[in-house]
Amino acid sequence: xxxxxxxGSHVSVSEGALVLLRCNYSSSVPxxxxxYVQYPNQGLQLLLKYTTGATLxxxxxxxxAEFKKSETSFHLTKPSAHMSDAAEYFCAVxxxxxxxxxxxxxxxxxxxxxx
Amino acid sequence: xxxxSQSPSNKVTEKGKDVELRCDPISGHTALYWYRxxxxxxxxxxxxxxxxxxxxxxxxxxxxxxxERTGGSVSTLTIQxxxxxxxxxxxxxxxxxxxxxxGPGTRLTVL
Numbered sequence: 001x002x003x004x005x006x007x008g009s010h011v012s013v014s015e016g017a018l019v020l021l022r023c024n025y026s027s028s029v030p031x032x033x034x035x036y037v038q039y040p041n042q043g044l045q046l047l048l049k050y051t052t053g054a055t056l057x058x059x060x061x062x063x064x065a066e067f068k069k070s071e072t073s074f075h076l077t078k079p080s081a082h083m084s085d086a087a088e089y090f091c092a093v094x095x096x097x098x099x100x101x102x103x104x105x106x107x108x109x110x111x112x113x114x115x
Numbered sequence: 116x117x118x119x120s121q122s123p124s125n126k127v128t129e130k131g132k133d134v135e136l137r138c139d140p141i142s143g144h145t146a147l148y149w150y151r152x153x154x155x156x157x158x159x160x161x162x163x164x165x166x167x168x169x170x171x172x173x174x175x176x177x178x179x180x181x182x183e184r185t186g187g188s189v190s191t192l193t194i195q196x197x198x199x200x201x202x203x204x205x206x207x208x209x210x211x212x213x214x215x216x217x218g219p220g221t222r223l224t225v226l
Contacts, residue, residue, distance in 0.1 A: 032213055044206065044217040051213050090158065094213070099165050101213060102148060102174070105158035 002027045002095045006106035014114050019063075019078040021109045023091035026072060032094035032101065033074040035065055038108075039087045047089070050074065061085070086113045117141065119218035121207050127224045128197055136192045136221045140209030147190050148215060149182060153203035161205075164190060197225045 007022040025031055035047040048059025055067040061084075065076045074091060088110050092103040120139040128134050140147050149161040160174040164184040175181070179197075184190040194201055202225045208215035 036217075043219040044208075046214055046216075049213060092158075099146060100163055100171055101146070101210065101215070102160045102163050102171065103150070103158075103215065104160070105150075107157040 002031070002093050002104045004091050004093050004104055004106035006089075006091050006109050008109055009107065010110045010112070012112040012114060013081045015083055016080050019076070019081045019085065019111065021076040021089050021091075021111065023065075023074045023076065023106060024072055025074065025091075025093045027093055027095075033065075033067060034092045034094070034103065035059065035063070035074075035076050036090045036092065037087050038090065044090070047076070081111075081113045083113050083115065086111055119207055119209050119216050121205075121218040121221050123221060124219065125222045125224075127226065129226050130199060131196055133193065133195045134197055134223065136194075136205050136223070138190045138192070138207030138209075138218060140188065140190070140207070141211075141216055142188075144209035144211045144216070145187070146210045146215075147184055148208045148210070149190070149192050150206045150208065151203045152206055152220070156203075158206070161192070194223075197223075199225050201225050 003026045005024045033050045036044045037047050048057050050057050050067045058064045063078045088108050090108045091106040094101045122137045147164040152158045162182045163171040179195045182192045204220040204222050206220045207218045
C-alpha cells in the first residue's frame with residue numbers, strides 16, 4: 001500500500017527565509033504527487049502537482065517541488081517565506097487504477113512564519 | 116464558477132443519532148470523493164464515485180457509514196448511530212482529471 005511521510009509536524013521560519021517542507025512516499029507504481037495547502041478556517045487548495053514529465057514543478061504563490069524517484073521524495077520549497085504562507089501543508093500521493101485517483105495523505109506540516 | 120459546496124457547514128448531534136452530509140460537486144466533474152479529517156488521524160479516504168461505475172467503498176470505517184450519488188451529481192454521506200469517534204471534518208472533492216477540488220467541509224461533532 002502507498003503511504004506518505006511528512007517529516008516535521010511543525011516548521012517555523014523567519015520571514016524572508018527559505019521554506020523547506022519534506023515529503024517522502026512509498027509506491028509500487030509511478031505515483032502522482034500533490035501538495036495542498038489549508039489556510040486557517042479555509043478549505044484545501046492545490047499548490048502543485050507532479051504527474052509525468054518535468055520533475056521540477058512550480059505552483060502557486062512561489063512554491064515549487066521536485067520529484068526525486070531515487071529518493072522517493074517530493075519536498076516543497078519556497079525561496080523566501082511571507083507571513084501569508086502560514087498554513088497547514090499536506091503532501092499526498094495518488095493511488096488507484098484508471099480513473100480512481102483517491103489520495104493517500106501525509107499528516108501535514110504546520111508552517112509558522114515569524115516576523 | 117461555483118466550486119464544490121457542502122452542507123451543513125457544522126453539525127452537532129447526539130451519540131446514537133443518524134446524520135446526513137451533502138456534497139454538490141462542480142458541474143461536469145465525473146469523479147467524487149469523500150475524505151475525513153480528524154485529529155490524530157489526518158486525512159483519510161472514505162469513498163469514491165465515478166460515473167455509473169460501482170463505488171470504491173474501501174475507506175469506509177464501518178458499516179454505519181454509507182454514501183450514495185444520485186444522477187451522477189449530488190452525493191450524500193450518511194452515518195448511522197453516530198459515535199464520538201465520528202467527530203471530524205468531512206470533506207468532499209470532485210474532479211475531471213488529476214486534480215481534485217475540495218469543498219469547505221462539514222464539521223461534525225458528536226456529543
